[in-house]
Amino acid sequence: MVGSGWDDAQLPRLRRVGVVGTGLIGTSIGLALSAQGVEVLLRDADEAQVAIAAKMGAGHPWAGERVEHAIVATPLPTIPGEVRALARAGLADTVSDAGSVKVRPLVEGVQLGCDLSTWCPAHPIAGRERHGAVSARADLFAERVWAICPVPHTGAAALHATVALALACGATPVRTTPQRHDEAMATVSHVPQLVASALAGVLVGLSPGEVPLAGQGFRDTTRLADSDAELWAGIVEGNRGPIARRVRDLGSRLTALADVLDAAGADEVTAAVTRLMRDGHTGRALLPRKAGATARSWGWVGVVLDDRPGQLAAIVGLISAWDVNIEDVGPFEHSLDAPAGIVELAVDPAVADSLVDRLTSTGWTAYRRS
Amino acid sequence: MVGSGWDDAQLPRLRRVGVVGTGLIGTSIGLALSAQGVEVLLRDADEAQVAIAAKMGAGHPWAGERVEHAIVATPLPTIPGEVRALARAGLADTVSDAGSVKVRPLVEGVQLGCDLSTWCPAHPIAGRERHGAVSARADLFAERVWAICPVPHTGAAALHATVALALACGATPVRTTPQRHDEAMATVSHVPQLVASALAGVLVGLSPGEVPLAGQGFRDTTRLADSDAELWAGIVEGNRGPIARRVRDLGSRLTALADVLDAAGADEVTAAVTRLMRDGHTGRALLPRKAGATARSWGWVGVVLDDRPGQLAAIVGLISAWDVNIEDVGPFEHSLDAPAGIVELAVDPAVADSLVDRLTSTGWTAYRRS
Structure with a gap:
């Protein structure tokens, strides 16, 4: 799906983008774009959220400058009104939004008189349980899908700017329709x-x-x-x-x-549950692996650490001194009451076994995670 | 609940335990007990699983020696038969099991003529998506609940041995009944x-x-x-x-x-969904924090790392050199294509802010996680 429906050569290089709504999504977009050198202007009904977002490096307060593209990242019911307000104020060449639902805001937007040629509906599919600007992060969209949902009225400029925005945030644009979305x-x-x-x-x-x-x-x-x-x-x-x-x-x-479950024989119950679970397996197997997970498959080495200061530093220092690069770290698994914990380290699979041997012979308790 | 229904002074110190069924649960029990110096004897219908479990350090193949206590960790429908087989062979003073359901195996056990006085039903509530001996780990039960489900017939020796087994595996024994379980x-x-x-x-x-x-x-x-x-x-x-x-x-x-959703007005839909979600919040709030999480609440500091060798070692070494102990490490969050990733480190909350300042003034990009 990537790249379908647009010509990569036509994608603009965005230089100035407006973000309306500086919650988790809007501020994360600001952080991601700012990291790419894009000038980001921020607006929110709650000025304290704008101040936090600006302080985090997501951009600067939007004082009414015209932008090439604006993205509306406000709560769903307010999206059509915000899109119309941007158009009326002449603040943005094109607009997209980040709403989790696409048909209803479009219908309401039409009723409000929004210009569909300059508005490309979209939805970055990413989130966290934590909310607000303070929870934002520049890599929120990395390896995530950004649904691009144009309608027949959507102009090429709005579509291209929205795709360029998604790519600049590190996401994978996937084209669909509002209904299918x-x-x-x-x-x-x-x-x-x-x-x-x-x-x-x-x-x-x-x-x-x-x-x-x-x-x-x-x-x-x-x-x-x-x-x-x-x-x-x-x-x-x-x-x-x-x-x-x-x-x-x-x-x-x-x-x-x-x-x-109430009435059938044991064999019939077993068959029904097995069927339900096998369908679940089939469904789960359809889920795409994360982009990163397909790219490399690490060897995981677990090491038992005593629960005293400096243990993590010691093991990481030792492994680095052996010229083995640590690619990832799993969460500590330990009881705080217990005298030891386990940390799992991802390394090149080709060196994982020898790393375990080397650690063991140095006195550490280490294992290769299967 | 811990300690209710038994006298800690009466708990035996287990010296020799048998494990029937060397899958994920049985092998993890073997690993945990072996780490405590308990002699563990292993049995499984699949001898290859026993060999793997033994090689991992979970114990030794069970050649018919008598044990103080045996735990049956086989698939649910086979539990009553395995309990009876142990009793008939006179292999264990007392028995418990690790089944996910408690009433049915008991009823079937009674029908098979099992001795309820020497069998304490139990259920260690832990697991992973991966199966088999190779997925076992010694800390599988750390900070997990081990449901202890005696019936009126259950003898004190069986109850006490089962509680001692749970404690030796690092779990929290919680007493209930088979029905309530x-x-x-x-x-x-x-x-x-x-x-x-x-x-x-x-x-x-x-x-x-x-x-x-x-x-x-x-x-x-x-x-x-x-x-x-x-x-x-x-x-x-x-x-x-x-x-x-x-x-x-x-x-x-x-x-x-x-x-x-089909028939009500918008306000009624909103009210119904809000109610459903607020009930969900209330339910989730009842979940106990992990034992470790209640004991201490860390301050989390995020640091941006370049994606090149030695970065983790450098940051961990630096922080340790400042005499700040790293209590936990969050998983790396990064795109493998991106030039940088973020690692989050847990430290004493009292020093988290000053650590961020110190890292920032040393040239690192760091933040305090809210």
Whole structure:
């Protein structure tokens, strides 16, 4: 999909970009563009957020200068109004937005009289549980997809500027349509969000003694439930049609599964669950590997560290002294009560085994992670 | 809950333990116990798994020696038979098991004539997506809950040996009953597993161009869908009653939500989604912090590293030279194509700000993570 629908030679080199909405997404865009030498101008209804974003290096307060391209990264319901305001003030040659839903803001934009030829709808698919300018980071979009969702009215200049913006942020532009975007996002984002919240909410009904039985799997499955309620209420309302169909379908499938669990023989239950899980395996296997993960596959070496100062420095220094480059570091795994922890280090797979041998013979406890 | 229902002074010091089933769980138990100086004897229907486990240091092949305590860590449907076989052979003074479901194996065990006085049902709540002895690790149970599920028939010796085993593996023993365990696990483990698989399976129906729109949230929410289908079919069949009730309830709630999305006004939709998400927040807030996380709250300092050899060694060495202890390391966040990456280091919160200042004045790009 990359590059489809535009001529790379026609992509502009952006020099001055406006960002409306300096939350997590807008400020991260500002940081990424500023790192590329683009002049970034920032605007937000909350001037404190602009000040933080500017201090972080995401750009400068926008005093009304004209920009080549502006991106609207405000909450979903406010997007059409912000796009129209930019056009009325004549502040930007072209505009895109970062909304998680594409059809509804377009329809509302048409009703408001927005010029569709200069507005290319788009959606950088990245986020964190933390919000606001302070949570922004320049690499938020690295290796992420940036959905580019033009309509037939969208002019080439708006399309090209939006693609150039996505590329400048390190993202992979993927062209689709507003309708297809919203249908797909209902499946891969909006319904999982609602289900994660529903699963997490059930904890409230447990007795306090039962809650500790929730393990890492529960935490991962419900992580999305930490997302902002107000933001998500707007997203779900904005894409209610596609979401309703999928929520209803999932509800029916679960009810049918409950019928099998209640009434069927053991073999039939086993077959139904196995089928459900195998479909899940097939679905997961379709997920693209991260760009980086395909590019290189590291050898992981685990080392046991005593829980005292200087251990990490010692092991990293030793390995570097052996001219072995550490490509990545896994999180510490240790109990703070325990006398030792484990750190896993990624190295060239060709040297991983000999590194383990060398560490072991030097007195460290090391292993090759399978 | 820790310590409730047993007298710590009565806990035995285990010297010789048998492990039946040298997959991920059994081999990890062997590694943890061996690290504590316990003699561990290993048995598995698959002798290759025993050989791997032994080579990893989890213990030695079990040739029929009598042990003080044996733990059965085989697939759920085989547990009652293995418990009975141990008793018939007179191999162990007491027995526990590691099954994810507790009532069904007990009922089947009674039908097989197992001695309930020497068998304490238990369940270490830990796991990974990877399976088999090779994926085992000594710290798999560190800071994890080990559910101890005695029945009135359970003898004190079996209870005490099982608690001692859990503690020796670094886990937190939590006492409950088989019934309460199964009800709670249906909520926090079995239903989330089925839902994760159902969500992941929907990807199969997307067009190839839509799949890349799945972001990190989808990956996290569906991570459990990678679990072993055969293993899980047995677990779900073994706890079908409690699971069916919850699956039916979730199905009804989703159908009701779809009705709201289809027919209600915007305000009503917004209110329903907000309510669902706030309940999710409340549920997530009930999750205990990891034992280590409650004990200390670190200050996180991010540092931008050039993507060239020795950068991590340089920063870690520098910080150590300043007598600041690095308590934890976050995963590298970087694009492999980008010239820089970010590593986040946990330090005493009292020194985090001054560390950022010091790093900045030394020429590094550093920030305090909010």
